[in-house]
Amino acid sequence: MPLLESQSAAGLSASTPAEAAQDGRRPARRILFLDAYDSFTNNIVSLLKEALGDDVLVHVLHMDLKTLHADPGPDWTPEQFLARLPAFDAVVCGPGPGSPLCEADVGAFRLLWRLRDEAAVPVLGICLGFQSLVAHFGGGIRRLRRGLHGMVRDIEHRSGDIFAGVPPFRATLYHSLCADVGQDDVSRDAWETDMWLPPKGAPDLVPLAWTMEESEDAEAEPERILMGVRHARLPFWGVQYHPESVCTDAAAQGVLKNWFSQALKWNEVTGRRVRPVDFEHIFDSLAPATIVERRLAAQNHIATQKWWRDMQSGLAASRAAPVYTCRRIKLPDGVDAADVAELLGVGGVDSIMLDSSSTVNGDPLARSSVIALEVDQALRFEYHVGDNWVTLRQPGAGGQQETCQRIEIDRSDEHGAYDVWNVISEYWQQRKIAEEDGQEPAFKGGFMGFVTYEMGLGTLTPKSVSDSRGHHRPDLCFAWISKSLVLDHQAGVAYVQALTVPDSDAQSWIDEIVAKLQSSRAWQQPGYGADEYRAIAAKKQANEALLKSIQEPSGRLRFNTPQPNKYEDDVRQCQDAIAEGQSYELCLTAQTKMIRPRGDDVPHHLRPHGTPWQIYRTLRARQPAPYGSFIRLGGATILSSSPERFLGHDAKGLCSMRPMKGTVRKSEAVSTLAQAEALLHVPKEEAENLMIVDLVRHDLYGVCGARNVTVPDLLKVEDYSSVFQMITVVNGQLPSSSRAAPNGLDVLAAALPPGSMTGAPKKRSCEILRALEPEERSIYSGVVGFFDARGHGGWSVTIRTMFRWDDEEAPPEGPGETRPREVWRIGAGGAVTILSTPEGETEEMFIKLCGPLGVFKDAA
Numbered sequence: 001m002p003l004l005e006s007q008s009a010a011g012l013s014a015s016t017p018a019e020a021a022q023d024g025r026r027p028a029r030r031i032l033f034l035d036a037y038d039s040f041t042n043n044i045v046s047l048l049k050e051a052l053g054d055d056v057l058v059h060v061l062h063m064d065l066k067t068l069h070a071d072p073g074p075d076w077t078p079e080q081f082l083a084r085l086p087a088f089d090a091v092v093c094g095p096g097p098g099s100p101l102c103e104a105d106v107g108a109f110r111l112l113w114r115l116r117d118e119a120a121v122p123v124l125g126i127c128l129g130f131q132s133l134v135a136h137f138g139g140g141i142r143r144l145r146r147g148l149h150g151m152v153r154d155i156e157h158r159s160g161d162i163f164a165g166v167p168p169f170r171a172t173l174y175h176s177l178c179a180d181v182g183q184d185d186v187s188r189d190a191w192e193t194d195m196w197l198p199p200k201g202a203p204d205l206v207p208l209a210w211t212m213e214e215s216e217d218a219e220a221e222p223e224r225i226l227m228g229v230r231h232a233r234l235p236f237w238g239v240q241y242h243p244e245s246v247c248t249d250a251a252a253q254g255v256l257k258n259w260f261s262q263a264l265k266w267n268e269v270t271g272r273r274v275r276p277v278d279f280e281h282i283f284d285s286l287a288p289a290t291i292v293e294r295r296l297a298a299q300n301h302i303a304t305q306k307w308w309r310d311m312q313s314g315l316a317a318s319r320a321a322p323v324y325t326c327r328r329i330k331l332p333d334g335v336d337a338a339d340v341a342e343l344l345g346v347g348g349v350d351s352i353m354l355d356s357s358s359t360v361n362g363d364p365l366a367r368s369s370v371i372a373l374e375v376d377q378a379l380r381f382e383y384h385v386g387d388n389w390v391t392l393r394q395p396g397a398g399g400q401q402e403t404c405q406r407i408e409i410d411r412s413d414e415h416g417a418y419d420v421w422n423v424i425s426e427y428w429q430q431r432k433i434a435e436e437d438g439q440e441p442a443f444k445g446g447f448m449g450f451v452t453y454e455m456g457l458g459t460l461t462p463k464s465v466s467d468s469r470g471h472h473r474p475d476l477c478f479a480w481i482s483k484s485l486v487l488d489h490q491a492g493v494a495y496v497q498a499l500t501v502p503d504s505d506a507q508s509w510i511d512e513i514v515a516k517l518q519s520s521r522a523w524q525q526p527g528y529g530a531d532e533y534r535a536i537a538a539k540k541q542a543n544e545a546l547l548k549s550i551q552e553p554s555g556r557l558r559f560n561t562p563q564p565n566k567y568e569d570d571v572r573q574c575q576d577a578i579a580e581g582q583s584y585e586l587c588l589t590a591q592t593k594m595i596r597p598r599g600d601d602v603p604h605h606l607r608p609h610g611t612p613w614q615i616y617r618t619l620r621a622r623q624p625a626p627y628g629s630f631i632r633l634g635g636a637t638i639l640s641s642s643p644e645r646f647l648g649h650d651a652k653g654l655c656s657m658r659p660m661k662g663t664v665r666k667s668e669a670v671s672t673l674a675q676a677e678a679l680l681h682v683p684k685e686e687a688e689n690l691m692i693v694d695l696v697r698h699d700l701y702g703v704c705g706a707r708n709v710t711v712p713d714l715l716k717v718e719d720y721s722s723v724f725q726m727i728t729v730v731n732g733q734l735p736s737s738s739r740a741a742p743n744g745l746d747v748l749a750a751a752l753p754p755g756s757m758t759g760a761p762k763k764r765s766c767e768i769l770r771a772l773e774p775e776e777r778s779i780y781s782g783v784v785g786f787f788d789a790r791g792h793g794g795w796s797v798t799i800r801t802m803f804r805w806d807d808e809e810a811p812p813e814g815p816g817e818t819r820p821r822e823v824w825r826i827g828a829g830g831a832v833t834i835l836s837t838p839e840g841e842t843e844e845m846f847i848k849l850c851g852p853l854g855v856f857k858d859a860a
């Protein structure tokens with residue numbers, strides 16, 4: 001059934017060249033893009049539209065002929081693939097992990113190279129696509145001397161063919177393998193002329209561009225790397241570099257324009273007729289209009305969905321159409337969010353505080369802290385990867401029993417987990433509030449909670465999350481927060497606010513809270529509570545001493561830290577995978593376990609030391625962060641000092657991501673920003689960051705649509721309490737429409753797990769990491785944050801964090817101990833590239849680990 005008739009009409013039948021000629025329009029053109037499960041695909045699609053014009057339709061299909069998740073059409077068979085090619089003016093074979101010699105990695109690329117005469121369709125191969133073309137026509141494929149990922153190089157060409165009229169340019173490279181067309185056998189003298197001649201072993205291939213990679217060994221010849229090629233007679237072209245990278249010069253667009261006009265010319269000269277075929281599912285996959293139309297179509301069918309019908313009653317239908325009530329009061333200078341949180345009962349079970357603790361350092365990113373109130377009465381949404389349902393849980397209050405409702409979701413197709421997000425989004429839709437003009441708090445009430453790494457993994461590569469995980473913990477746990485307090489540290493105001501059903505007595509509740517705040521010591525003696533924690537924080541040990549001291553058995557605390565040798569081996573394995581072409585960068589991590597006697601059931605004001613809240617206060621004193629959090633929800637306790645924002649967005653659909661890559665530890669030798677910049681603005685660190693930037697652009701384009709993503713801040717070094725970090729800001733604008741605009745939840749669902757925690761390409765990298773890392777990452781590498789009733793959101797990457805699950809226990813071990821012990825975890829890691837050293841990565845992992853680890857040792 002053609003779901004979106006208007007689109008197929010726009011795509012195909014309405015724009016045959018003859019019809020378009022009649023009404024004077026340029027005929028719409030169609031490109032088929034074969035995606036090899038890369039993390040840069042959407043950037044290329046967007047660039048094609050930018051370079052060739054928005055009237056060029058780009059239909060994206062995976063190279064194994066599976067349709068995209070968003071594409072309602074069924075997967076294609078090889079026969080259908082061949083039969084549908086006449087509908088396209090040209091095909092692009094994209095980049096991807098793996099080898100062009102491996103059938104599973106290139107899939108349908110190979111079907112194209114066999115086409116002849118009328119059937120031959122013009123193709124552009126990019127990176128893996130280019131290598132596949134070369135390999136098919138007699139070229140060899142070998143490893144580069146050293147892989148080049150996120151490296152920007154001069155592309156040398158003679159202004160011929162698809163390079164005609166293109167000025168010299170620099171382009172980003174992402175490859176480990178390269179074309180071997182006998183270039184190393186050509187003598188230095190003959191090179192200048194022979195480099196442009198069809199090589200002996202592959203006489204059908206005409207070299208169009210090269211790059212010369214200087215060798216580390218000054219004596220050795222530079223490595224000759226083929227960068228562009230065309231087939232001597234057939235309409236096949238390829239480029240090894242990545243035209244779509246944010247660091248590739250804009251001039252390189254000329255190559256795409258030339259290729260496409262050559263492709264059209266080929267069709268014209270050979271009489272290859274581009275014509276409608278009996279197939280209605282051709283889409284402009286990434287056009288913002290397609291994204292909106294798909295959502296409209298889905299919405300028109302929503303009432304046929306079981307999950308949606310289930311949501312029309314019970315807990316899912318409760319508390320609809322809330323009213324927002326708020327009082328704005330002055331926030332005295334220096335009021336400490338943790339003192340306020342403590343006053344309001346945060347710290348026990350059921351607490352959520354998003355804490356901009358680095359406001360004490362004047363950090364411009366540390367704008368607001370959000371304290372959720374009455375969390376124990378908030379409705380929860382919980383989902384465990386692998387389940388066919390979402391649980392809505394209303395905790396019992398005032399002696400009443402907890403009530404639950406299950407919303408069944410359809411997981412028959414492997415991407416069914418997206419329905420979890422639909423359930424959440426639908427609940428939000430019915431409780432949405434309008435944005436007002438003027439100064440508004442960061443959060444006005446709505447969802448707050450956490451998402452695990454495995455939740456992202458479950459949608460990205462479902463088989464990576466086993467069905468028998470040995471626990472039934474939520475991978476997503478959101479609470480719908482009705483009452484909250486926001487401290488805007490920069491504006492010096494606090495918002496006491498309620499999002500409640502119309503007849504509730506929100507005003508008097510607000511009066512009560514305001515009175516409590518204004519008469520409190522937290523308000524009147526700002527920062528009074530911090531001294532005790534500052535004192536513990538100040539006793540920070542050097543990392544080496546800390547790691548040594550935790551090896552000594554203390555009786556009470558037991559630490560299980562990663563083995564340096566094993567970690568170094570894992571780094572080497574990552575580098576082997578990269579050298580094979582399986583990944584461009586891998587964010588390897590390891591977990592530390594800390595085991596101690598139970599302690600969390602004593603209220604913190606009765607216990608002198610070591611409650612989760614007290615540990616958290618020490619963490620935020622020692623390691624203030626803009627995106628810290630204290631969360632006890634869904635059986636998890638999370639103490640985080642995250643410096644990394646994953647995603648922020650407003651209600652108008654402006655999304656902003658801040659991938660962080662590149663870390664230096666503060667020390668006497670490196671204490672200023674300028675010193676850190678000198679260390680971080682080097683090819684290794686910039687490449688690490690750039691790879692994730694290109695990946696995040698792809699993730700955002702996927703939801704925002706082609707041409708809707710920008711990079712306002714590239715490779716900026718920022719100052720944190722114990723490290724300097726390099727960050728980039730990537731912004732996207734969601735397409736708007738009154739009824740069916742995608743929102744921040746769609747971005748979140750599509751972009752998890754955070755690219756900075758996986759590496760690129762994301763899917764293959766996650767599979768490699770899953771095989772190397774023995775345990776689930778769980779809370780670590782996921783996100784925590786909020787999505788409020790207006791549609792504003794803020795999510796941080798869960799790093800520099802310790803966490804525990806209530807149901808994870810270890811046997812008692814101390815003298816006289818009878819109760820099981822509690823288990824805490826800290827994950828830490830970093831991006832491994834071809835330029836990493838096992839020792840350097842291991843050191844980086846320990847630096848990141850030692851912050852929270854030292855806090856645990858001193859405060860737990």
Ligand SMILES: C=C(O[C@@H]1C=C(C(=O)O)C=C[C@H]1O)C(=O)O
Pocket residue numbers: 587589644660661662663756757797799800827828829830831848
């Ligand atoms: C993996 C961690 O951090 C990630 C890796 C970084 C890097 O490789 O430089 C920087 C920030 C995070 O995205 C961690 O903190 O454990």
Ligand SMILES: NC(=O)CC[C@H](N)C(=O)O
Pocket residue numbers: 094095096097098099126127128129131174175176177178580581582
């Ligand atoms: N970006 C790519 O397409 C990479 C191709 C191939 N996997 C390589 O590493 O060489």
